[in-house]
Amino acid sequence: MTEAAIEVKGLSFGYGQTPVLEEVSVAFPANRFSVLLGRNGSGKSTLFNIVAGLQKYKKGSVKLMGKERSNMSFSDCARVLGFLPQFHKSVFPFQVKDVVLTGRAAFSVFSPGKSDREKVVQAIEELGISHLADRPYTELSGGEQQLVMIARVLVQHPRIILLDEPTNHLDVYYQTYVLEKLKKLTENNLTVIAIMHDPNMAFLYADQCYFMKNRTVVMPSIEPDNHADTFLEYVYDVRFTTVMVNNKLMVVPKV
Amino acid sequence: MRKFLTAFLIYGLPLPLLLYSLTVGPSQGLHFADYWDWGRAALAGNVDESSTKLFMINNIIENVRLPRVLLTFIIGAGLASSGGALQGIFRNPLVDPYVLGISSGSAFGAALAIAFPFININLAAFALGIVSVILTYSFAFSNKSASIVAVILSGMIVSGIFTASLTVVQYISDPYKLQAIVQWTMGNLHHASWDKLNTAALPVGAGIGGMCLMRWRLNLLALGEEEAKAVGVNPTADKAILVCLATLTTSTSVAAAGVISMYGLFIPHLTRMLVGPDNRRAMPANIFFGGSFLVIIDNFSRSLMEFEIPIGIFTMLLGAPFFLFLMKKSKINWV
Numbered sequence: 063m064t065e066a067a068i069e070v071k072g073l074s075f076g077y078g079q080t081p082v083l084e085e086v087s088v089a090f091p092a093n094r095f096s097v098l099l100g101r102n103g104s105g106k107s108t109l110f111n112i113v114a115g116l117q118k119y120k121k122g123s124v125k126l127m128g129k130e131r132s133n134m135s136f137s138d139c140a141r142v143l144g145f146l147p148q149f150h151k152s153v154f155p156f157q158v159k160d161v162v163l164t165g166r167a168a169f170s171v172f173s174p175g176k177s178d179r180e181k182v183v184q185a186i187e188e189l190g191i192s193h194l195a196d197r198p199y200t201e202l203s204g205g206e207q208q209l210v211m212i213a214r215v216l217v218q219h220p221r222i223i224l225l226d227e228p229t230n231h232l233d234v235y236y237q238t239y240v241l242e243k244l245k246k247l248t249e250n251n252l253t254v255i256a257i258m259h260d261p262n263m264a265f266l267y268a269d270q271c272y273f274m275k276n277r278t279v280v281m282p283s284i285e286p287d288n289h290a291d292t293f294l295e296y297v298y299d300v301r302f303t304t305v306m307v308n309n310k311l312m313v314v315p316k317v
Numbered sequence: 318m319r320k321f322l323t324a325f326l327i328y329g330l331p332l333p334l335l336l337y338s339l340t341v342g343p344s345q346g347l348h349f350a351d352y353w354d355w356g357r358a359a360l361a362g363n364v365d366e367s368s369t370k371l372f373m374i375n376n377i378i379e380n381v382r383l384p385r386v387l388l389t390f391i392i393g394a395g396l397a398s399s400g401g402a403l404q405g406i407f408r409n410p411l412v413d414p415y416v417l418g419i420s421s422g423s424a425f426g427a428a429l430a431i432a433f434p435f436i437n438i439n440l441a442a443f444a445l446g447i448v449s450v451i452l453t454y455s456f457a458f459s460n461k462s463a464s465i466v467a468v469i470l471s472g473m474i475v476s477g478i479f480t481a482s483l484t485v486v487q488y489i490s491d492p493y494k495l496q497a498i499v500q501w502t503m504g505n506l507h508h509a510s511w512d513k514l515n516t517a518a519l520p521v522g523a524g525i526g527g528m529c530l531m532r533w534r535l536n537l538l539a540l541g542e543e544e545a546k547a548v549g550v551n552p553t554a555d556k557a558i559l560v561c562l563a564t565l566t567t568s569t570s571v572a573a574a575g576v577i578s579m580y581g582l583f584i585p586h587l588t589r590m591l592v593g594p595d596n597r598r599a600m601p602a603n604i605f606f607g608g609s610f611l612v613i614i615d616n617f618s619r620s621l622m623e624f625e626i627p628i629g630i631f632t633m634l635l636g637a638p639f640f641l642f643l644m645k646k647s648k649i650n651w652v
Contacts, residue, residue, distance in 0.1 A: 116546050140549020147543040153408045154539055154594035164537040168549035173533055173597075218548055 066125075067092040067222050067253035068113060073122030075112060081277060082108045086122070088272060088279040092221075095248045096255045097264040100274030101298060106257045107148065109274070110224050114145035127221060140168035144215035148226040155198035158210050162186060165217040178217075185216040189243055205236030212240070216247075223247070225256040229263065241267040261294065262312050273297045323591050327602045331390070331609045338386045339378050341616045385509035388517060389615045389628075390608035392506075392570040393580065395521040397607020399563035400581025401588070401599055402528045405539040406559050407468055413582035414567040417468070418475035420578070422449025423571035425479040428486045428498045439516060439572045446568030449475050450560055501575040504629025506615055509574075517573040524566030525604055531559060532600035539596070577611075577629045579636025584610060586643060 066089035075083040083105045090096045098106050111117045113124055115131065124131040126142050134142075144165075152161070159182055166178040186192050191209050194202065199210060208228060215223050228244070229237040237260075244254045245267050258264045264271050273280050275297050290311055291304045301316040340352045355374040400413040407417075414420050426445030430438035456471035487498050528535075534555050537545050545552035570577070587610075588602040611628075614635065618626040 114547065116543065136546075136549050136551050145547040147547050152540055153410060154405075154589070156536065156539070156594050160536060160595050161540065164540055164544075165548045167534065167537045167545070171534075172530055214544075214548065 065092050066090060067127060068255070069123075069125040069128075070109070070113070071123045071125075073109075073112065073119060073124060075108060075117065075119050075121070083112075084277045086278050090253065090255050090272075091270065092127075092253050093248055093251055094253060094269040095245050095267065096253075096270045096272060097268035098255065098257045098272045098274065098279075099259070099261055099264055099297070104274040105277045106274050107226055109279075110145070110226050110257060114143060114224055115139050116145075116147075137168045140218055140220070142221050144218045144220035144223040146211055146215050146223065146225040146228060148230070152199050155200045157195070158191070158197055158199055158202070159186070159195045161199045161210055162213045162217055165214040168218070181217045181219070182213075185213040186210075188216065189213050205232045205239070208232060208236065208240060209243075212243070221251070222253040222255065225254070227257050227259065229256075229258060229260070237263060261298075265311050326591070327588075327605045331605055334609050334612055335386055335390065338612050338616050339382045341620050342377070342382060380511075381509075384511045384514045385506055385615075386612060388509040388514045388573060389506055389612050391514075391518060391521050391525075392574050392577070393584075393611025394604040394608035395525055395566040395570045396577060396581040396611070397584035397588070397603040398525050398528050398600060399566045401585035401596070401603040402535060402559050402563045403581070404585055405535040405596055406556050406563075408539055408541060409468065410586065411469060411582070412472075413579070413585075414563065415476070415576075415578050415581065417472045418449035418453045418479060419446045419564055419567045420571055420576050421476040421479035421483070422446045423568040424502055424576050425483045425486070426568070427501065427572050427575075428483050431498050431501070432486050432490045432494055439520070439569060442572035443520075443565060443568040445479070446564045446571070447561070449479060450564055452478075500627070502629070503627035504575040504577040504632070505625075505627050506574050507619070507625055513573050517569050520569040521566050524562045524569070527562040528559060528566070529600050529604065531555065531562075532596045535559065535596040535600070539594075575627075575629060578633045579640070580607075580611065580632045583636045583639045586639075 068090040070086055070088050073083055073086040074081070086105070086109060098109070100106050108117065112119050113126070113131065115134075115136065119132065126134070126139070129142075131139070159179075162182045162185060163174055163178060165185075166174050166181065170178050183192075183195075186195055189209050189212060191206065191213065194206060194210065199207065202210065212223075212225070212228070215225075225244070228240055232240065241263060244256065248254050248269070256268075261271075273293075280297065291302045291313065294300075294302050294304075294313055302313040303316050305312050305314070340349065351370060351374060355371055355378070358371060359375070396414065403412045403414065403417060404410050423442040423446040426441035426443070427438050429445075430436040430441040453468065453472045453475045456474060457467040483498075483502070487495055490498060537548075537550060538552055538555055538559070542552050545555075567581070584607045585599070585603055588599050588606055591606070592598040592602045611632075614631050615628055618628050618631045
């Protein structure tokens with residue numbers, strides 16, 4: 063077992079009286095591509111928001127690379143962790159390279175320097191979108207915009223990146239493109255954790271899958287054995303037929 | 318070529334324009350040759366005081382036109398850069414100091430100060446400018462966020478409240494003060510003096526300087542709050558500082574020259590068309606082009622008719638059709 067990039071223990075959280083997370087304990091291994099799955103409202107996004115520091119937590123502990131999250135400042139956190147939120151739309155037609163450059167804002171406060179711009183070039187090359195550098199962000203397709211936002215997280219040079227539904231609204235081409243790129247990132251000492259809705263895509267690309275049900279993470283990982291369908295039925299409240307494709311588990315809802 | 322023209326329009330235009338503007342005015346019987354003579358004399362450092370013509374020109378330029386042109390320039394620069402900054406902060410190309418209620422709040426504050434002369438006019442304008450922004454933003458807040466539509470609607474409400482209060486002040490003021498207040502709500506620069514310029518220069522300069530320093534941060538804010546937090550920046554402090562700077566600049570301008578409507582709205586649109594949305598370039602463009610353009614408008618306002626057209630009315634007359642054009646061209650993304 064490799065060391066944990068993120069370790070969550072006994073984390074509980076609620077908005078007012080409504081509990082959203084209860085006693086969540088989970089460890090995401092370093093330098094792997096992990097996927098978090100679960101039904102809408104099971105608490106996935108809230109867990110991500112807390113880990114990324116958008117929400118404060120009171121009960122439980124969240125450790126990033128061994129350090130308690132609540133003791134880290136915004137910019138400390140930015141060195142370790144990059145986060146891609148779910149919705150992003152820009153009103154102003156910024157050029158792609160300027161959008162990506164804002165990822166350096168935690169490090170270069172008033173004016174980005176040469177090294178910042180070099181990191182931008184490097185990140186957009188890594189994702190294969192150099193041809194978009196001078197285009198206005200607002201005119202790109204959904205898939206291209208998603209890649210730009212991933213590049214924006216990469217210029218931080220974080221150790222961990224969290225992505226909230228990176229493949230949402232994308233066609234199959236961009237879904238596989240994005241997931242392949244994400245998986246490739248883990249080869250360069252990067253921990254990638256994503257929320258996804260399609261279990262089959264997750265099984266195809268992820269090193270490890272985690273499931274949330276009733277405000278907590280229910281089982282750390284899933285092996286393709288004959289109990290898998292029962293487990294998935296419990297998680298999704300849907301009856302599934304399972305098949306094996308190239309030694310990977312695939313599920314189809316029973317109709 | 319286009320780049321060169323744009324650069325010239327923004328950075329090359331101000332100086333010749335300011336010099337030319339010194340010769341614009343209602344004084345009859347002065348010709349270019351007279352200004353030429355004066356200019357040569359002034360440059361040589363000895364204006365012949367015995368020549369009545371030169372003496373008169375010297376007096377007009379030194380005490381009337383020079384402070385006016387400079388005041389107009391810094392006010393134009395201040396309003397345009399505040400407008401650009403606010404549009405970025407609120408992620409909304411429809412926002413300007415007027416829409417957020419700053420102008421009406423400052424106008425009310427300044428009117429109070431005119432009616433009750435023991436209040437400092439700059440201080441009153443700034444205080445009520447800040448109050449109106451706080452009101453606008455807190456009315457718009459629901460569920461921890463303020464939507465663009467909510468901000469605009471509550472800005473209208475706050476503007477309404479302060480405009481009504483302004484009317485009350487007008488109603489109870491004596492006719493002499495009333496005239497001053499009314500003239501001043503239409504925006505007027507003909508009271509410009511070295512005194513006014515000296516009072517306005519420091520706050521406006523500080524506001525513009527601060528906003529200019531933070532122009533790259535503005536790009537980040539313009540992408541959204543979550544997006545800023547996602548890359549390790551807490552946007553709240555940046556926002557608060559920028560809103561304060563914009564309010565300082567706007568309310569000082571309002572205190573000095575009255576309400577100049579629409580100006581902070583349409584100049585940032587023009588500069589975005591010229592140099593693009595990146596605030597690292599748009600902010601200086603707002604400052605220089607915003608300054609020059611108000612000087613141009615003011616030149617028209619004091620030479621087009623026998624009487625002077627209040628500049629606030631002029632900018633409204635220019636701004637409204639331009640705004641309509643943007644709307645029809647759907648250059649405004651209404652989200």
